[in-house]
Amino acid sequence: xxxxxxxxxxxxxxxxxxxxxxxxxxxLLMRHRVHALAVTDRDGRPVGLLSDFDLLAGExxxxxxxxxxxxxxxxxxxxxxxxxxxxxxxxxxxxxxxxMRREGFHRLIVTEDGRPLGVISVSDLVAYxxxxxxxxxxxxxxxMSHAILVCREETPVREVARTMTDSRxxxxxxxxxxxxxxGVVSGWDLLGCLDGKPAADQTAxxxxxxxxxxxxxxxxxxxxxxxxxxxxxxxVVVDPERPEAVPLGILSSYDIVNEMARPGSVWQx
Amino acid sequence: MAEPAVGMGPQDQAERERFExxxxxxxxxxxxxxxxxxxxxxxxxQMHCPRYGSLQAKMGRAYTDIDFxxxxxxxxxxxxxxxxxxxxxxxxVFVVTEGGRAIFESxxxxxxxxxxxxxxxxxxxxxxxxxxxxxxPTIPLAEMLxxxxxxxxxxxxxxxxxxxxxLEHPLGDSDAETIHMGRVAGLCAADxxxxxxxxxxxxxxxxxxxxxxxxxxxxxxxxxxxxxxxxARIDAEPxxxxxxxxxxxxxxxxxxxxxxxxx
Numbered sequence: 001x002x003x004x005x006x007x008x009x010x011x012x013x014x015x016x017x018x019x020x021x022x023x024x025x026x027x028l029l030m031r032h033r034v035h036a037l038a039v040t041d042r043d044g045r046p047v048g049l050l051s052d053f054d055l056l057a058g059e060x061x062x063x064x065x066x067x068x069x070x071x072x073x074x075x076x077x078x079x080x081x082x083x084x085x086x087x088x089x090x091x092x093x094x095x096x097x098x099x100m101r102r103e104g105f106h107r108l109i110v111t112e113d114g115r116p117l118g119v120i121s122v123s124d125l126v127a128y129x130x131x132x133x134x135x136x137x138x139x140x141x142x143x144m145s146h147a148i149l150v151c152r153e154e155t156p157v158r159e160v161a162r163t164m165t166d167s168r169x170x171x172x173x174x175x176x177x178x179x180x181x182x183g184v185v186s187g188w189d190l191l192g193c194l195d196g197k198p199a200a201d202q203t204a205x206x207x208x209x210x211x212x213x214x215x216x217x218x219x220x221x222x223x224x225x226x227x228x229x230x231x232x233x234x235x236v237v238v239d240p241e242r243p244e245a246v247p248l249g250i251l252s253s254y255d256i257v258n259e260m261a262r263p264g265s266v267w268q269x
Numbered sequence: 270m271a272e273p274a275v276g277m278g279p280q281d282q283a284e285r286e287r288f289e290x291x292x293x294x295x296x297x298x299x300x301x302x303x304x305x306x307x308x309x310x311x312x313x314x315q316m317h318c319p320r321y322g323s324l325q326a327k328m329g330r331a332y333t334d335i336d337f338x339x340x341x342x343x344x345x346x347x348x349x350x351x352x353x354x355x356x357x358x359x360x361x362v363f364v365v366t367e368g369g370r371a372i373f374e375s376x377x378x379x380x381x382x383x384x385x386x387x388x389x390x391x392x393x394x395x396x397x398x399x400x401x402x403x404x405x406p407t408i409p410l411a412e413m414l415x416x417x418x419x420x421x422x423x424x425x426x427x428x429x430x431x432x433x434x435x436l437e438h439p440l441g442d443s444d445a446e447t448i449h450m451g452r453v454a455g456l457c458a459a460d461x462x463x464x465x466x467x468x469x470x471x472x473x474x475x476x477x478x479x480x481x482x483x484x485x486x487x488x489x490x491x492x493x494x495x496x497x498x499x500x501a502r503i504d505a506e507p508x509x510x511x512x513x514x515x516x517x518x519x520x521x522x523x524x525x526x527x528x529x530x531x532x
Contacts, residue, residue, distance in 0.1 A: 057514050061522045070521045079517055104510065 001128075005096050006089040008128050009110045009118035013038040013046060018077030025076050026055050035121065036107055039080040046109065046116055048080030053106075055079075086111045087120065093128055096120055140223050141216035143259050144237050144249035150175050153182055153205035157193055160185050160204050171234055171250065173211070174204045179246045181236055183208030188233075211236040216248055220259065223251055280331035288312060288332040291380055295335070296406040298354060304346050305401050309385070309416055310336035313407040314430040318437040327483050330429045334381040338397055338408050341368055341386045356382060392421040392525040393463040395456070403444040410438055411449040414499075415456065418467040421525045431474050432481070435495040436488055440502065450499060454506035461515035462524035468503060471496045 015038045016025050028037055029052055038046040057079060062068040087096055087108040096108060100122060107121040149169040151160055153176055160172050164187070171186040182205065189207045214223055214235040223235060234252040239245055292312050299306035308316060311332050315322045324330075339347055348358060348371065356373035363371045369390060373382040389395040395415045403409040408416070413434055417427045434448070441447035457464035478484065478492040508516075515524075 053510070054514060054517075057518055061515070061518060067522045071518070074518065074521065078521075081513075081517070 001094040001097070001132075002092045003128065004089065005087060005091050005093060005108075005110050005120045006112075006117065008093060008096075008124050009089075009120040010034075010124065011118040013109070013116055013119060015040045015044075015046065016050070016076050018042075018047070018075060018080075020076040021072065022050075022055055022058055022074050022076065022079055023072060025050055026052075026058075029055070035123075036119065037076065038084075038109065038116070038119075039076045046084055048077070048082040048084060049107065049109070050076045050080040051106065054081065084109050086116075088112070089117055093125055097125055100125075138219065139216065140214055140218045140220065140235075140237055140251050141248070143220060143255045144216070144251040145255065146249045148173050148247065148250050150246075151185075151204050152177065153203065155204045157185075157190065157202040157204065157207055160207075161190055161193075170252065170254075172204070173236065173247060173250060174208045175246065180244045181211050181213075181238070181247050184211050184234065184236065184250075185209075186233065211247075213238045213243070213247075214251065215240050220256055224256055227253055227256075278329060278331050280326070282326075285326065285332060287378070288335065288380070289315070291378065292316070292335055292406075295337075295351075295354060295382070298350055299347075300406075302346065302350060304343055304350060305339055306343070306347060306350075306384070307338045307401045307405065308336070308407045309338050309389070309413065310334070310383075311426065311430060312336075313413060314433050317407050317410065317413065318433045321433045321436045324433050324436075324483065325429060328429045328481065330426050334383060336383045336385070338385050338389070338401060338412075340397060340401065344368060344371065344384075344386055347371065347384055351382065389416055389419070391419060391528045392466060393419040393460065395419055400452070403449075409444045409449060409452070410434065410447065411444070411452040414448055415453060415463075415467065418470045419463060420470070420528075421466050422528070423470050423473060427470075428474050428477050431470075432478050432484070432492055435474075435492050440495060440498050448499075450502040453499070454503045457503050458506040458508050458512060461512045464503065464512070465520075465524050468500060471500055 014028065014032045014034050016028055017040055020028075020039075025037055029035065036049050036051040039048040039050050041047045058071045058074075062071050085103070085105050085108050087099060087110055089110050089112040099108065100106065107119050109116050110118045110120050149163065149167060149171070150173045151163070153174055155174075164170065164172060171184050173181060174183045174185060176182050185204050185208045189209055192207060193202065212226065212230055212232045212235050214226060214237055216237050216239070226235060227233065234250055236247045237249045237251055238247050289312065292308060296306070296308065311325065311330060312335060315325055344363075351358065351373045355377055356375050359372045359374065369386055369388070371384040371386070373384070374380075375382075387397055389412075395412060397408075397412075400409055400412060407413065414431065417423070417431045420427055438446060438448050440450045442451045443449060453467070457467055475493050475496040479489050481489070484492070
């Protein structure tokens with residue numbers, strides 16, 4: 001974990017001024033798809049950070065009309081955390097992780113000669129960690145997504161669509177109340193809501209397609225074969241000993257193509 | 270001339286003894302039945318401050334009722350005990366407070382007993398959380414300090430009780446005749462609102478203590494010193510992210526509950 005944070009950070013800062021109302025700051029976070037803004041003084045120098053967690057205070061403390069009005073008047077400069085927590089661009093990923101853990105920060109401003117260059121966050125370090133995977137990628141288990149998005153059979157379709165969009169997942173595994181897999185909802189399944197029965201009236205169970213399963217130790221060739229044979233874009237990976245238990249993961253066609261594109265794979269030799 | 274505030278005003282010794290004797294009777298009966306029933310309020314301060322308890326009478330602090338703390342699972346036992354001791358419960362209070370509080374009245378003595386189950390819930394919540402076993406026959410000294418310091422609209426009777434407590438007991442990190450500041454600091458670190466009120470009131474007590482002619486100069490100085498140490502201990506306690514976030518909002522948003530008086 002010796003890579004310098006300069007190579008892992010998000011370059012540049014998304015900023016707002018001290019007098020930006022927190023409602024407007026929330027809009028800026030959404031518009032730029034970031035989790036924090038650097039708050040700048042009148043000379044444009046960053047003096048603090050305002051994160052999405054800080055903005056939760058708006059909802060948390062608006063218990064009545066009077067509190068809501070007080071929170072609506074609050075500005076980024078009043079709610080931001082200070083001082084600015086910085087790390088030198090030449091510091092390693094390990095040093096950044098150590099500081100975050102020790103001091104409880106989720107992001108640090110990366111500087112060079114005291115000048116801000118960008119932001120390094122927990123997500124950037126997690127992405128770096130994910131890139132350090134072992135080379136063995138031969139079976140379904142090596143390539144599948146272990147963390148999966150799930151919903152219950154009765155979940156409204158509108159909620160399924162919103163969650164898929166927010167989390168950038170392309171499918172949701174549908175479970176029953178006991179956690180048993182019942183089907184999969186993909187973007188394709190949701191298309192029906194645009195030219196048929198409105199999404200507001202439907203549940204996940206009504207639009208899902210049956211889950212096609214595969215064993216974790218199956219080869220990628222076997223998985224590709226199964227997808228092509230059934231014309232499925234994703235397979236639900238189940239424990240063959242306990243097929244009714246919560247699945248182990250999901251393997252998508254994208255996961256297999258991603259493996260083919262990986263430097264060092266047989267396709268790139 | 271203005272009426273004295275509730276809990277303030279002259280009270281003859283016989284009347285004070287009537288309250289104190291009744292407390293002993295209830296405490297002994299509860300103890301005999303294995304019930305966890307711990308005293309709080311003015312009588313607790315009197316009982317736990319043998320050296321400085323006389324300040325109450327000297328400073329015009331009167332008893333008005335008897336307050337106890339207990340756990341919710343003991344409510345049935347407490348109700349039966351109080352009935353045997355000749356008290357009648359106002360059942361509506363128990364229902365309205367969802368089992369958080371019970372009020373008993375003795376038709377014979379006209380004494381009034383309040384029981385707070387699970388927590389004290391006024392300007393802020395002070396949970397009993399298994400703490401009642403730490404002391405007897407009163408709630409622990411840390412909770413006695415918090416009982417007074419959590420009141421946003423603090424009045425003179427609360428200030429007098431706090432001064433007595435701080436004169437009588439050292440601060441420390443145990444409950445043995447000591448005000449457990451770890452407990453006080455821990456609760457204040459978990460709730461910025463409680464921290465705000467407690468530190469505000471400790472400051473007030475420190476200022477007011479210096480104006481009581483009933484206290485010697487060295488006693489006034491000792492109270493101020495105790496308060497400085499208490500504030501330093503509260504300040505030193507690590508604060509979680511939620512506390513720090515709430516602190517940034519500060520007084521812009523109300524940090525306490527308005528207290529509704531149950532008559």
